[in-house]
């Protein structure tokens with residue numbers, strides 16, 4: 001009996017305790033509605049942002065970024081308590097608007113660049129507006145508007161509280177400071193807890209800030225953006241501090257790097273004219289595709305089959321997309337870790353292909369029928385050494401000959417032929433780059449691309465014995481389908497260019513170099529649909545279907561290859577008519593073609609592919625790398641074995657440290673203008689020698 005009473009007593013006590021606890025929580029919520037609305041709505045926004053941007057790659061509900069967001073918001077919110085209720089609402093609202101805008105901007109930015117925004121890119125907004133329809137169609141989406149939920153919820157809650165005379169009821173003047181300190185302490189404890197959970201990889205990535213997705217997924221968008229602000233000021237601050245170490249690392253790096261030797265391709269194209277074609281968004285996998293018996297890119301395929309075709313070739317772009325490829329192609333340097341070289345560092349000294357060609361007595365030029373200031377090209381082309389830039393101003397562009405972003409490729413090539421002819425007449429030898437434009441995301445000017453049927457047709461005999469053609473829409477109307485139609489158009493334009501060049505005798509003594517500038521930025525989902533199409537239901541096969549084969553992230557990464565071709569009219573059937581299967585990156589182009597054309601850049605990040613062969617490593621700006629055997633994802637610390645062979649931890653470590661060093665030295669060369677400093681040092685050295 002006694003035992004029973006004690007049990008009952010204990011039960012009662014715990015119940016009272018619970019009620020008390022619940023009451024405390026209830027009381028806290030009741031007295032801090034505005035503060036809690038602020039914290040919760042901002043955490044909601046940042047979580048939604050992670051969902052819309054990264055949910056296919058990572059767990060957007062992961063604990064770390066939520067803890068980071070909560071602690072920062074509590075700390076910021078704690079200062080609100082120091083203000084009188086009248087001002088407190090404004091304080092929370094201003095921060096809420098600011099944070100919501102931050103999420104919205106990042107959401108839009110991610111759609112366009114598949115990355116998070118950086119303050120250093122603010123100067124690029126002018127380029128974004130010039131992309132016109134691409135931005136409207138591709139960028140602003142309903143989902144980007146969800147973030148206004150933050151300020152709206154604050155306004156609604158505040159007006160409701162005001163009506164209830166809430167502030168008068170809960171506000172005790174003497175409590176303000178105490179509440180603020182308590183909240184600040186709670187926020188700080190959470191922040192410390194968050195910091196304790198960080199791994200050394202998290203901390204080193206945070207310091208470097210070049211893997212933005214990783215930082216947002218670990219630190220949340222608010223801490224990411226604060227860190228970005230600091231690191232965006234770095235180009236300025238950076239070039240003030242750390243110069244000595246950067247110079248030392250740079251010198252050590254090139255002291256250890258093997259000099260390129262000559263090989264059987266040395267000078268094979270010396271004194272020939274060179275026409276380089278920057279094929280916008282052209283991917284390598286297009287070459288093997290065919291629909292309804294019609295090849296997708298027959299002209300490119302023909303050129304590849306007649307020339308030197310590098311079939312395992314990657315572009316190495318960061319947020320500077322086209323401009324990054326141009327940088328890497330021309331200088332064999334990697335895109336910068338913050339900002340873009342074309343915009344933030346256009347005034348640096350570069351060892352670039354046009355400069356070498358100028359020195360070899362060539363006339364150098366660029367043709368691109370877009371605004372000359374897009375990607376700051378006008379300024380950067382000066383630094384790269386091109387003698388003449390034919391931009392939109394030099395072309396006749398009107399509504400009828402425009403597709404997508406500007407002058408259609410067919411018209412661009414047509415109008416360029418007389419210009420090249422003139423150049424050819426005036427100059428003994430020339431080196432020119434033509435930048436295509438039509439095959440650019442969002443690939444929505446479909447009716448202007450011309451016919452290319454992407455449906456599946458089949459003859460079906462019904463019960464009455466009547467045979468009918470049944471059409472399955474397949475890729476018709478899909479973004480990937482529109483890309484294929486656009487690429488088919490671009491390929492036709494290439495075919496016409498080759499015809500016109502030939503008719504004008506411009507191919508007789510000319511080497512044509514074609515590269516795809518980067519992948520088409522089409523989502524993996526689209527490729528998954530293509531690979532797993534179910535005719536019967538006109539939709540993607542379900543994941544449980546035995547025929548379903550996921551188009552996984554590694555396949556997606558590997559398929560981002562772009563074509564790289566070196567072609568001359570007489571190459572077909574010669575020894576040079578070959579496919580090179582060794583992995584190669586955009587940074588290997590300058591050393592490879594330099595050897596063929598008669599120049600050598602001793603400060604190249606890449607290699608002559610005919611020297612390095614199967615030992616090559618292609619490093620990407622985000623730290624990923626690929627060899628002939630495997631693709632390594634540095635964000636996940638995972639690799640995919642292309643040949644199904646295991647690789648030692650040791651080798652991975654070695655390649656990781658190679659990639660880190662290379663990215664660091666390349667970035668420092670641009671940020672600290674090391675090539676210029678090196679030249680200056682040499683000059684000082686030689687003049688002081690002369691004097692002595």
Ligand code: GP9
Nearest residue numbers: 320321322323370374440
């Ligand atoms: C713009 C064109 C496209 O002139 O080169 O640039 P992108 O959007 O591909 O970086």
Ligand code: MN
Nearest residue numbers: 280281322517
């Ligand atoms: Mn591009």
